[in-house]
Amino acid sequence: xxxxxxVSGTLITVLxxxxxxxxxxxxxxxxxxxxxxxxxxxxxxxxxxxxxCFAAYSLFLYRLNRRLEDKIHQLGDSEAKLQKLxxxxxxxxxxxxxxxxxxxxxxxxxxxxxxxGYESDEIVGQTLEILNPQHAPDIGADNLWSQSYLQxxxxxxxxxxxxxxxxxxxxxxxxxxxxxSGQVTNYVVAAVDITELTxxxxxxxxxxxxxxxxxxxxxxxxxxRLNNALAxxxxxxxxxxxxxxxxxxxxxxxxxxxxxxxxxxxxxxxDRLKGCVREKDTVSRLGGDEFTVLLTDVKDTYSVxxxxxxxxxxxxxxxxxxKHEVIVSTSIGIxxxxxxxxxxETLMKNADLALYRAKECGRDRYHFFTEELxxxxxxxxxxxxELRSAHRDDEFTLAFQPxxxxxxxxxxxxxxxxxxxxxxxxxxxxxxFITVAEETGLIIPIGRWVLRNACMQVKxxxxxxxxxxxxxxxLSTRQFRDPRLEQIISEVLVESGLSPEFLELEVxxxxxxxxxxxxxxxxxxxxxTGVTITIDDFGSGYSSLSYLKRLPVDILKVDxxxxxxxxxxxxxxxxxSAVIAVAHKLNLKVIAEGVEDIDQRDFLVINKCDFAxxxxxxxxxxxxxxxxxxxxxxxxxIA
Numbered sequence: 001x002x003x004x005x006x007v008s009g010t011l012i013t014v015l016x017x018x019x020x021x022x023x024x025x026x027x028x029x030x031x032x033x034x035x036x037x038x039x040x041x042x043x044x045x046x047x048x049x050x051x052x053c054f055a056a057y058s059l060f061l062y063r064l065n066r067r068l069e070d071k072i073h074q075l076g077d078s079e080a081k082l083q084k085l086x087x088x089x090x091x092x093x094x095x096x097x098x099x100x101x102x103x104x105x106x107x108x109x110x111x112x113x114x115x116x117g118y119e120s121d122e123i124v125g126q127t128l129e130i131l132n133p134q135h136a137p138d139i140g141a142d143n144l145w146s147q148s149y150l151q152x153x154x155x156x157x158x159x160x161x162x163x164x165x166x167x168x169x170x171x172x173x174x175x176x177x178x179x180x181s182g183q184v185t186n187y188v189v190a191a192v193d194i195t196e197l198t199x200x201x202x203x204x205x206x207x208x209x210x211x212x213x214x215x216x217x218x219x220x221x222x223x224x225r226l227n228n229a230l231a232x233x234x235x236x237x238x239x240x241x242x243x244x245x246x247x248x249x250x251x252x253x254x255x256x257x258x259x260x261x262x263x264x265x266x267x268x269x270x271d272r273l274k275g276c277v278r279e280k281d282t283v284s285r286l287g288g289d290e291f292t293v294l295l296t297d298v299k300d301t302y303s304v305x306x307x308x309x310x311x312x313x314x315x316x317x318x319x320x321x322x323k324h325e326v327i328v329s330t331s332i333g334i335x336x337x338x339x340x341x342x343x344x345e346t347l348m349k350n351a352d353l354a355l356y357r358a359k360e361c362g363r364d365r366y367h368f369f370t371e372e373l374x375x376x377x378x379x380x381x382x383x384x385x386e387l388r389s390a391h392r393d394d395e396f397t398l399a400f401q402p403x404x405x406x407x408x409x410x411x412x413x414x415x416x417x418x419x420x421x422x423x424x425x426x427x428x429x430x431x432x433f434i435t436v437a438e439e440t441g442l443i444i445p446i447g448r449w450v451l452r453n454a455c456m457q458v459k460x461x462x463x464x465x466x467x468x469x470x471x472x473x474x475l476s477t478r479q480f481r482d483p484r485l486e487q488i489i490s491e492v493l494v495e496s497g498l499s500p501e502f503l504e505l506e507v508x509x510x511x512x513x514x515x516x517x518x519x520x521x522x523x524x525x526x527x528x529t530g531v532t533i534t535i536d537d538f539g540s541g542y543s544s545l546s547y548l549k550r551l552p553v554d555i556l557k558v559d560x561x562x563x564x565x566x567x568x569x570x571x572x573x574x575x576x577s578a579v580i581a582v583a584h585k586l587n588l589k590v591i592a593e594g595v596e597d598i599d600q601r602d603f604l605v606i607n608k609c610d611f612a613x614x615x616x617x618x619x620x621x622x623x624x625x626x627x628x629x630x631x632x633x634x635x636x637x638i639a
Contacts, residue, residue, distance in 0.1 A: 094111060094190045094191060094192050095108070095109065095111045095112035095115050095116070095170070095190070095191040095192070095193075096108065096109040096111070096112060096188065096189070096190055096191075097112060097128070097188070097189040097190075097191070098186055098187070098188055098189075099128070099150065099186060099187045099189065100185070100186055100187075101184055101185060101186065101187075103127055103128060103147045103150050103187070104125060104126075104127060105123055105124055105125065105126050105127070105128070106124060106186070107120075107124070108120055108123050108124065112191070115162070115168075115191075115193055116131065116160075116162055116163060117162040117163035117164050117166075118130075118163050122163075127147065128145045128146070128147065128149075128150075128189070129145055129146070129147070131145045131158075131160045131161060132144045132145050132159075132160075132161065133159070133161040133165075133167060143157065143158055143159045144158065144159055145158055145160070149172070149174055150174060150187045150189075151174060151176070152175070152176040152184065153174070153175060153176070154172070154173075154174040155171075155172065155173050155174070156171075156172055157169060157170070157171055157172070157194065158170050158172050158191075160191075168193055168195040169193070169194050169195045170191040170192060170193055170194060171191070171192045171194045172189065172190070172191050173189070173190045173191075174187055174188070174189050174190075175187070175188050175190075176188075209221040211284070211285040213263060213266060213267065213285070214266055214267055214270035214285050215270070216270050216273075216274075216283050216284050216285045216291075217282055217283070217284035217285075218284060218285065218286070219284065219286045219287070221284065222282060222284035222286070222292055222294065223344055225282050225294060226242070226294055226344045226347070226348075227344050229294060229296050230337060230342055230343075230344060232296070233337055233338060233342070234338075234342065238296075238297055238298070239297075239298040239299075239336060239337065239338065239339065240294065240295060240296050240297070240298055240336070240337050241294075241295040241298045241304040241307075241334060241335070241336050241337075242292065242293075242294060242295075242334070242335050242336075242337070242347050242348070242350075242351045243292065243293040243294075243295070243304075243307070243308065243311075243332050243333070243334050243351065243366075244290070244291075244292055244332065244333040244334075244335075244348070244351035244352055244354070244355045245273075245290065245291040245292065245293065245311070245330050245331070245332050245355070246289060246290055246291075246330065246331050246355055246359070247269065247289040247315075247328055247329075247330050248328065248329045248330060248331060248359075248363045248364060249328070249329075250262070250265070250288075250289035250328070251289075253265060253321075253326055253328070257321055257322070257324060257326075260322075261321040261322060261324070264319075264321055264322075265319060265321060265326070265328065266285070266289070268319050269291070269315060269328070270283070270285065270291075272311075272314040272315055272317070273291060273293065273311065273314075273315075275314065276307060276310045276311045276314055277293060277295065277307060278295075280296060280297070281293065281294060281295050281296060282294040292351070293307070293311070295307060298336070301336075301368075301376055301377060301380075302377075302380050302435070302436065302439050303439065304334060304336070304377075305366070305377040305380055305381065306439050306440065308332050308334060308366040309366075309381070311330065311332065312329070312330065312332070312364065312365070312366065315328055315329060315330050316328070316329055316364070329363060329364035330364070331355055331358040331359045331363050331364065331365065331366075331367075332354075332355065332358055332365070332366035332367070333350075333351040333352060333353065333354030333355030333356070333357065333358055333366070333367060333369065334351065334354055334366055334367065334368045334369065335347050335350035335351045335354060335368070335369040335370075336368075336369075336370070339370065340369050340370055350369040351369065353369060354367045354368060354369040355367070380436055383433060383436050384436055384440050384442070386422070387433060387436065387437055387440070387442050387446075388442065390420055390422070391442065391445055391446055391449070395420060395421050395422065395423065396418060396419065396420055396421070396446065396449060396450075397419050397420075397421050397622075398416050398417065398418065398419065398450065398453055398454060398457065398623070399416075399417045399419055399620035399621060399622060400414040400415065400416060400417070400457075400471070400620065400621050400622075400623070400626045401414060401415045401417060401613060401618060401619070401620040401621070402414050402613070402617055402618045402621070402626075402629065403415060403472070403591060403611050403612070403613045404611060404612050404613070404617050405610070405611055406601070406604060406605050406609055406610065406611060406612050407610075411467070411469055411629075411630065412469060412470065412611065413469050413470035413471065413472055413504060413611075414458070414469060414470075414471055414472070414621075414626065415471075415472040415473075415474075415506075415613065416450060416453075416454035416458075416471055416472065416473050416474075417430070417620050418430050418434075418446070418450050420433060434476070437476075438476055438477065438478060441478065443476045443478050443479065444478055444479060444482065447475070447476055447478075447479045448488055448492070450473060450474075451473050451488070451489070451492050452492045452495065452496065454471045454473050455471065455492050455493060455495075455496035455498040455503060456495075456496040456498075457471075457623050458470075458471040458498060458502065459496050459497050459498040460623075461623075461626065461627065461630065462498075462502075464627060465627065465630045465631060467630050468502065469502070469630075470501075470502045470503065470504055470532070471498075471502065471503060471504065472504035472505075472506050472534060473503070473504070473505055473506065474506045474508075474536065475505055475506065475507050475511075477508075477510075477511055480507055480511050480522065481522070485522075485525070485526065486525045486526055486528060486529050489503075489505075489526065489529045489531060490529050493529070499530075500529055500530030500531050501530060501531075501532070503531045503532070504531065504532040504533070504534050504554075504555070505526060505531055505532070505533055505534070506534045506535075506536040506557065507523075507533065507534070507535060507536065508535075508536045508537050509535055509536070509537055509538055510537075512535070512547065512551065516547050516550070519551070520550060520551060520552065523551060523552045523553065524552050527552050532554045532555065533552065533553045533554055533555070534553065534554065534555040534556070534557055534591070535551075535553050535555070535556050535557065536557045537557065537559040538556045538557055538558055538559060538579060548582070548586060548588075549586055553588065554588065554589065555588060555589045555590070555591055555610075555611075556579065556583045556588055556589070556590050556591070557590075557591045557592070557593055558576055558579055558580075558590060558591070558592045558593065558609075559593070560593045560594025560614075561594075562575050562576045562579075563576065563592050563593065563594045563595060563600055563604075563614075564594050564596070564600075566599065566600045566603050567599050567600075567603060573603065576592070576603075576604075576607070576609075577607045580607050580608060580609050581607075584608070589610040589611065590609050590610050590611070591609075591610060591611035591612065591613060592604050592609050592611070592612050592613070592614075593612075593613045593614060594613075594614050595612045595613065595614030595615075595616045595617065596614050596615050596616050597616055598616070600614075600616070601616055
């Protein structure tokens with residue numbers, strides 16, 4: 001540029017000099033044309049004007065030259081700055097990634113290649129997602145690399161993976177590069193490896209929220225979860241239980257065998273406590289030998305007492321401490337929310353008071369803060385013990401209620417009903433003890449007893465009377481979920497000699513509302529034994545109807561609540577007739593229970609219900625009464 005200006009200046013100078021010489025020596029005709037008589041004066045005037053113009057032009061050239069030199073100097077400074085910036089990016093202690101507007105990587109610095117393990121030619125042309133692991137751990141999608149983070153200004157923490165599979169955390173800063181029009185042309189991503197800092201923070205959080213010895217939640221975390229659970233209770237109108245535990249005679253063991261043995265004991269206790277509760281529940285160590293348990297979504301009092309009993313039983317198992325074997329018991333105080341309180345501090349106080357009450361009563365037991373609930377819990381405990389004795393001492397018996405074919409009014413089957421012949425209270429209804437049997441798991445051996453005796457007694461009816469009736473046996477929820485159920489059914493049938501077509505198994509609609517695929521699988525396994533399956537209490541639930549066509553069942557039993565108000569309740573009549581119609585469309589038989597008068601019977605006959613059961617035909621009968629009923633009754637039994 002400077003050379004071009006010199007050439008231009010030279011040409012202009014030659015032109016001015018030529019013009020001056022020509023004007024000084026101007027031809028006479030030119031002077032005469034201008035009306036000038038004195039050539040000397042003209043030459044002086046022209047020379048002066050040309051000199052002024054030349055001086056002005058020289059000044060212009062001087063200033064232009066200075067500006068040019070300043071521009072060259074500025075360009076030199078800019079080039080130096082660009083070299084410094086380039087060097088800073090290249091040798092930065094942070095990983096630098098430059099992408100285009102679409103997020104395609106165009107440049108990475110040396111630090112990035114060292115940290116990631118990728119060479120520059122391997123990463124250029126890729127997107128940022130290349131830094132995500134193929135099988136990401138459970139850290140959440142927000143912590144993985146994404147094009148969505150390419151924004152004019154973004155900061156955050158992202159999970160990254162090296163080329164060799166090594167995983168690490170990076171602190172990320174994203175900024176945009178714009179052109180003169182303000183449009184984004186590139187993005188600059190700066191990343192710093194913060195794995196060690198993240199791990200240090202995790203360890204600090206562990207120390208702040210978890211017990212350093214057992215790894216259980218500490219008091220701070222427990223109180224936080226308790227407050228959150230109470231808030232959830234208020235929103236969902238649910239209940240929770242707080243259990244306060246204190247080991248009996250721990251100080252004696254700690255002082256006798258030493259603190260190392262005491263630590264082993266506490267670790268063992270912590271593991272056993274975790275094994276007694278669900279994953280969503282919280283076990284914490286408040287300090288020393290004090291533990292708390294938070295049970296959320298509590299359905300009833302008995303479920304809490306069941307956990308307390310499990311804890312008492314688990315903790316009394318022998319523990320090996322070096323060369324010594326010790327047995328440790330615990331005392332438990334229990335309080336419920338919102339029944340006792342909806343405030344965390346009050347609940348802790350309640351549980352502590354209940355704990356001391358348990359200690360005063362002799363230790364190795366639990367005690368409820370509310371006396372009424374405590375009495376109820378004690379009743380459940382006594383009932384459980386009596387049920388175990390009843391099963392052992394053969395105090396159970398069966399009653400049979402006939403089921404009638406409405407077209408022929410013939411007895412085609414009987415439902416086996418469990419009764420408990422209590423030595424002090426006499427005959428006890430299942431409604432008074434089935435819930436406890438279900439919760440404790442006693443329903444499994446009791447249910448097998450019912451199944452075996454029902455099959456054996458009906459087989460005996462076949463032989464004594466010649467009437468080939470079926471027997472219907474109810475399955476509990478635990479029995480239905482037992483993976484050995486079909487094997488038990490087969491064994492009972494072989495043992496009793498009853499043919500499978502004479503056995504019906506009744507499952508309630510509520511059992512079918514969980515995982516439909518698993519339910520179908522279980523029902524199919526049961527059907528493989530050759531028995532008939534009936535859905536009991538149909539209509540009391542709300543979802544089985546949509547799955548009905550998929551279920552491998554044979555009979556629907558209309559719930560008694562829809563039958564008992566016929567013909568007074570039009571809605572019940574419409575529901576019952578609709579269930580019968582739907583069942584027949586699906587080639588299923590229908591039995592109505594709770595039939596008590598002739599109007600109900602006539603309605604069912606008109607609507608083509610297949611079978612009926614209820615006091616209109618017969619109350620539940622003992623084996624002897626059933627025998628007499630079939631021999632002498634007014635109804636015609638199928639022979």
